[in-house]
Amino acid sequence: MDLFSHLNWYSGDFMNEDGEPIKSIPSGKLILVSDTLESEGSFLIHYFLQSIFKATSTNNSSNSNSSSITQQQQQQTSNNVVGGGGGACLLGLNQSLYNYFNVGRKLGYNLTTEHNKGNFTFINGLSTPYRWIIEQRLQQLEDQGIDEEPPLDSISQGFNPFPTIHLIDNKNISSSSSSSGKNKNNNNELKDILFKIYNEFINDHKKRLKNNKTLFIIDGLNLLESHYSTNPSGSNMDIINFLQYCHNYIKENSTTCSMVILYHSDCDEDSKFFNLLQYESDLTINITGLKSGYSKDIDGQLNFIQKDEKNNTFSRVNPIHYQALDNSIRFFSMGSRIQ
Amino acid sequence: MTTPRVPTTFTRKVAGGVKTTGSSSSSSSSLPTSTTTAAKKLPNGCKISIKNSNLLTSTGLSDLDDIIGGGIPIGSILMIEEDINSSYYMFLLKYFLAEGVLQQQGLFFSSLIGIDPFEILNKLPARITKEEEIEADKNDNISNNNNSNNKQPTDELKIAWRYQQYVSNELSKQQQQSTTSMNQTFCHSYDFTRKMNVQSMNPELIHTLSHDAQSQAEGTSPYRNLFLEIQNLVYKYNKEAAANPDQTRVLRLCIQSFSSPLWSNDEEGVIEFLHALKGLLRSSVCTCVISVPTYIYSSAFVKKIAHLCDTVVSINSFSGLGGETPEQFAEYLGLFNIRKIARLNTLSLSFHPDMLTYVFKMKRRKMCIETIHLPPESSRAGDSKPDSETNKSKSDQTNIVSKMKSGSGLLCGAGSGNINNNPLDF
Numbered sequence: 229m230d231l232f233s234h235l236n237w238y239s240g241d242f243m244n245e246d247g248e249p250i251k252s253i254p255s256g257k258l259i260l261v262s263d264t265l266e267s268e269g270s271f272l273i274h275y276f277l278q279s280i281f282k283a284t285s286t287n288n289s290s291n292s293n294s295s296s297i298t299q300q301q302q303q304q305t306s307n308n309v310v311g312g313g314g315g316a317c318l319l320g321l322n323q324s325l326y327n328y329f330n331v332g333r334k335l336g337y338n339l340t341t342e343h344n345k346g347n348f349t350f351i352n353g354l355s356t357p358y359r360w361i362i363e364q365r366l367q368q369l370e371d372q373g374i375d376e377e378p379p380l381d382s383i384s385q386g387f388n389p390f391p392t393i394h395l396i397d398n399k400n401i402s403s404s405s406s407s408s409g410k411n412k413n414n415n416n417e418l419k420d421i422l423f424k425i426y427n428e429f430i431n432d433h434k435k436r437l438k439n440n441k442t443l444f445i446i447d448g449l450n451l452l453e454s455h456y457s458t459n460p461s462g463s464n465m466d467i468i469n470f471l472q473y474c475h476n477y478i479k480e481n482s483t484t485c486s487m488v489i490l491y492h493s494d495c496d497e498d499s500k501f502f503n504l505l506q507y508e509s510d511l512t513i514n515i516t517g518l519k520s521g522y523s524k525d526i527d528g529q530l531n532f533i534q535k536d537e538k539n540n541t542f543s544r545v546n547p548i549h550y551q552a553l554d555n556s557i558r559f560f561s562m563g564s565r566i567q
Numbered sequence: 568m569t570t571p572r573v574p575t576t577f578t579r580k581v582a583g584g585v586k587t588t589g590s591s592s593s594s595s596s597s598l599p600t601s602t603t604t605a606a607k608k609l610p611n612g613c614k615i616s617i618k619n620s621n622l623l624t625s626t627g628l629s630d631l632d633d634i635i636g637g638g639i640p641i642g643s644i645l646m647i648e649e650d651i652n653s654s655y656y657m658f659l660l661k662y663f664l665a666e667g668v669l670q671q672q673g674l675f676f677s678s679l680i681g682i683d684p685f686e687i688l689n690k691l692p693a694r695i696t697k698e699e700e701i702e703a704d705k706n707d708n709i710s711n712n713n714n715s716n717n718k719q720p721t722d723e724l725k726i727a728w729r730y731q732q733y734v735s736n737e738l739s740k741q742q743q744q745s746t747t748s749m750n751q752t753f754c755h756s757y758d759f760t761r762k763m764n765v766q767s768m769n770p771e772l773i774h775t776l777s778h779d780a781q782s783q784a785e786g787t788s789p790y791r792n793l794f795l796e797i798q799n800l801v802y803k804y805n806k807e808a809a810a811n812p813d814q815t816r817v818l819r820l821c822i823q824s825f826s827s828p829l830w831s832n833d834e835e836g837v838i839e840f841l842h843a844l845k846g847l848l849r850s851s852v853c854t855c856v857i858s859v860p861t862y863i864y865s866s867a868f869v870k871k872i873a874h875l876c877d878t879v880v881s882i883n884s885f886s887g888l889g890g891e892t893p894e895q896f897a898e899y900l901g902l903f904n905i906r907k908i909a910r911l912n913t914l915s916l917s918f919h920p921d922m923l924t925y926v927f928k929m930k931r932r933k934m935c936i937e938t939i940h941l942p943p944e945s946s947r948a949g950d951s952k953p954d955s956e957t958n959k960s961k962s963d964q965t966n967i968v969s970k971m972k973s974g975s976g977l978l979c980g981a982g983s984g985n986i987n988n989n990p991l992d993f
Contacts, residue, residue, distance in 0.1 A: 265870050265907055267880075271914055297582070321842075324849040326720035330912040354846040361843055364795050381809035384802055386850030451842055454871065495871040522923045527915070554619075 229559045231275070232550055235511070235532065252279045252314075255441055256482030260474050262493040262502065266517030267528030268320065269490055271552040273447055274331045276488055280316055280443060281347065282336035314441030315346065317432040319425060321353035321448035322490070326387040334555040343390040349432045350392040351425065353451070359396050359417050377475065393428055395421055397422035422452070422470040433485050444474070444487040449505075450495050464501055471508060510535045518549075526565055528553050568827055610808075610852065612670030612813035613641065614753050619913045622856055622913045624817055625754035627666030628659065630936035634925060635878055636918025639854050640911045641817060643649060644845060647858040648881030648906070649824065652889070655882050655901065657687075657780065658934050660821055662757060663856050667693040668768050669755050673804055673818035677776040679830040682823065684775035685731055689765055692757035695932065697897040700756055703932070724791065726943060772816075774800055778830065784941070790836035794843055801851050808852045820855040826872065834868065841875040877909035895941050899926040903936050 232251045253259065253276060263269030320328060329339050329351070342348040356362060369377060425446075434441045446452075453467050471489075478485055493502050493514070506512045514531040531543035549560040588609040609615070613624050616637050626645070632638045639645050649656045667674045668691065676684045676870055693842045695703070776796055778789070797820060808815040820898030824830075826837045861869045861881070873879045884901035885892040892899075927936045 265873055268910060269781060274914055324846070326849070327910075327912050331914050334914060354842075354849065356843070357846060358839060359841060360791055361798070363792070365798070368795065368799075380802070381806045383805040383809045383852060384850060450871070450874065451838075454838055466776060492870070492874050495867055495874065497865060497867045524919050524921065552914070554915060557914070 229548070229561065231272075231530075231548075231559055234559065235534070235545060251443075251445060252283050253486050253488070255484055256478055257485050257486040257511060258471075259476060259486065260486045260507045260512045260514065261488060261490045262505075263490065264492065264494045264510065264517065266522075267515050269513070269515045270447065271557055272515075273318075273445055273488065273490060274328070274335060275557055276443060276445070277316055277318075277328075277332065278335045279440075280314055281342055282333075283314075295496075299481050306556040314443065315342075315432070315436050316443045316445060317347060317349040317351070317429055318445045319351040319353055319356070319447065321446070321451040323447065324354055324387065325350055325352065325389075325392060329387065329389070336555075340389045346435065349417065349428070350390075351395065351428055352392045353395050353448075355394075356385055357395055357451075362396060388417060395424065418452075418466050422466055426470060426473055429474065433481065436484075440484065442485040444478075444485065446487075446489045447462070449489050449491045453501065454495070468504065471505075475508060506533065510537070525551065526560070529562075530559075594970055608813055610672075610817050612666065612672055612753065613817060614638070614919040616640070616917070619907075619911070621911055621917065621919050624672075624819075625666050626659070626856075627662030627664075627754065627757065628934060628936070629754045629756075630934070631659065631662075631880075634905065634920055634936065635880065636920075638753070638910065639856070639878065640909055641854050642848050642851060643909055643911055644848065644855045644857065644875070645878035646876035646879045646975070647856065648869075648879070648883075649858050650712060650881075650883045650887050650901065651862045653884045653885035653901075655884055655929075655934070657823075658759070658929075659882065660823060661687065661691055661854065662934075663821055664688065665694075665757055666755060666765060667765065667817075667819040668772075669694055669768065671772065673772045673774070673800075675774040675776070675800055675818065675820045676823070677778070677793070677811070677821075678823040679778065679827045680824040681778070681829070684777055687823075688773065688775070692759045692933075693761040693763045695758040695761075696754050697756065700758075700932070703758075735806065747969065756933065759934075760932055778975060780988070787832045788836040788839075789831045790833060792839055794847075797844065798847055801847055801853050804853060805851050815852055818851075818853040820853055820854070821943035822857045825857040825859050826864075828863060838871060841872065845875060868969040873907055876907070877882070878905075879907035880905050896926055896939075899928045899937075902925055903927045962973070 230251060232253075237252075237254055261269045261272050316327065325339075332339050339348050339350075343350075366377070369375075429444045433444075436442055449467075453464055474487055478487055489503060489505070489509070491502065493499070496502060512533040514530065514533070515528055517528045518526060526549045529547050529549055531547045533542050534545055535542055547562060549562060549565060551558045551560070551565075584624075609622070614637070615621070616623050618636070621640040622642075623636075623640055625638045626635070635645075647656050647659055650681050656944055663674060664674060664687070676688060678684060678687070710903065729969075776793070800820075801818065804816060804818040806920050826834075844855065857876070859869075859872060861872075881904045882901065883904075885896070885899075887901070905920060905923045908918055908920065911917055924939060926939050927934060929935075
């Protein structure tokens with residue numbers, strides 16, 4: 229059993245030449261993955277990445293094998309590349325690239341190779357995610373009388389097998405700007421960052437072939453929501469606008485891109501923002517722990533709320549259980565977990 | 568430009584090759600995965616997790632190491648939720664610091680509720696070796712036995728005694744393990760009745776930060792200043808480790824009462840700080856323990872903090888919670904919970920514990936965290952009340968008297984341990 233079949237995400241277009249369904253996210257969707265502290269949802273991000281890269285590689289291999297088959301079938305397989313494979317653009321606010329890379333190796337894809345193929349872009353939202361860090365450091369170096377920042381040693385630089393995009397540009401920051409007020413600074417900073425993320429997503433999408441799918445992933449929207457926004461009014465308008473822009477873009481390019489957002493639903497006292505996210509997204513996957521408490525055999529439960537676009541109604545899909553293992557994820561219908 | 572598809576086993580090798588050739592390879596956690604490091608000397612006081620090949624360092628308390636998956640992964644943040652109205656969490660912090668001193672690792676300590684760092688650092692527990700511990704325990708037992716026959720060696724099974732040999736097998740196995748790993752100990756034992764010799768600490772490895780009101784008056788968030796201090800320190804240790812990879816020194820960061828409102832009211836700053844710290848630690852040779860007075864805050868804010876930390880545990884004493892100690896746990900002081908297990912470089916949890924709730928108690932010299940066992944049904948029915956009474960009363964005299972009164976001495980005498988006295992008891 230797997231997630232995509234459970235959600236009936238296999239349609240005629242998603243079959244390869246063997247009649248096997250291609251396991252991937254349909255395009256044109258905004259998917260919200262909400263999790264709690266007891267059962268974290270990061271495994272789904274890896275699962276989606278796997279579904280993209282595995283599909284790409286199997287299609288590649290089937291292409292090379294199928295030199296003898298007829299023209300028509302060739303045509304079909306090339307169509308399938310559109311349906312199954314594609315690329316991903318990941319904004320990682322929660323984990324380091326090393327984590328994604330390592331899990332990827334266990335799941336059978338290599339992010340470095342995928343990046344070299346142009347299939348994977350990583351936006352690093354974890355190391356030096358704030359302007360003030362750089363400003364303070366520059367200020368400090370200035371006080372010590374050092375003009376140029378000394379290059380970092382190999383450990384501090386972190387794991388960079390391929391170039392990644394940073395949220396903050398090092399170049400146009402001077403230590404003097406730190407004197408201005410904190411709140412005002414932060415507001416602009418948030419807008420800058422959101423604008424940058426939006427642009428990176430779109431660039432990444434355009435870079436790919438017009439008929440190749442792209443998945444945008446935001447790992448940890450909470451950090452954007454709470455950390456950068458110190459709006460005096462307390463609203464999250466910037467984030468909401470950003471998401472609406474993204475959603476519109478996805479709808480415009482509904483054949484070629486979708487978006488996945490990971491959000492911790494237990495972090496806010498009122499669930500206004502979370503409800504709004506649910507309302508905006510086409511599918512919400514709620515991950516909760518088991519009601520009976522912690523178990524070694526089952527990690528938690530997935531609940532689904534799916535939006536019907538025609539009449540704008542929401543419907544629930546049967547919940548399922550999951551268990552994340554070392555190098556695979558197992559899904560069970562409720563009550564079917566037998567040793 | 569497509570590289571040919573290779574089998575996964577081969578991919579792994581390619582990945583390792585990329586990492587070793589790339590100059591920027593060795594983030595802390597990548598050290599163990601490259602194949603060459605198997606022969607390479609690990610940093611002091613570190614070991615590689617068998618389950619997921621993360622580099623671990625000890626918390627100083629082997630019981631705690633065991634229940635969080637062997638130790639704290641380098642590059643991660645462990646959060647301890649402080650107990651209400653008592654401060655047993657300080658024992659955990661002291662274990663963590665003392666282990667750092669003995670392993671010759673770097674130490675950073677800062678208290679955000681204004682305690683002088685050296686007040687803590689001068690009162691770390693002294694190391695005690697296994698033999699000394701056994702010896703001391705024996706002495707204790709003898710002196711106890713002189714006073715009371717009540718004290719029994721805990722290893723002896725009261726029911727199901729046929730399994731006694733399994734217990735002794737297990738014990739001998741443990742002792743073997745401790746002797747084989749003697750030369751490179753991962754986790755030492757400590758004796759809280761004695762203080763660590765302050766002279767034995769290397770002042771160059773000890774870093775503290777005390778906060779006065781002046782430094783906060785500058786207008787910027789104090790968390791930013793704290794971060795800058797930590798960043799400088801982390802960079803310093805990273806640099807040393809990068810220069811001599813063979814003598815990597817791990818830095819332990821320890822912050823007491825992090826996010827205490829006494830220090831700063833800046834809740835945004837807390838989250839900002841943790842996010843930045845996580846990013847900093849992920850590519851470093853450091854590990855961090857913070858204790859957070861979570862009972863002050865709403866559960867939503869606590870979860871926000873917890874989401875940013877890697878491992879979260881909480882400690883709570885029965886007396887601090889205000890209620891009565893449950894009868895079954897009379898010999899324990901409180902509850903110890905795991906709230907979150909790290910997911911570091913793994914798809915699933917780094918470690919699947921059997922349970923999330925434990926109990927802890929203070930022995931004479933040390934803290935013990937144990938799994939919850941309910942006493943056997945028969946003894947619970949008959950003996951639970953006198954048991955709790957006997958624990959309160961110290962002398963054996965009253966002990967026997969209370970037993971006589973309750974009449975439980977006549978009911979097989981199980982559970983309270985004076986089996987040897989009466990051959991008719993079983």
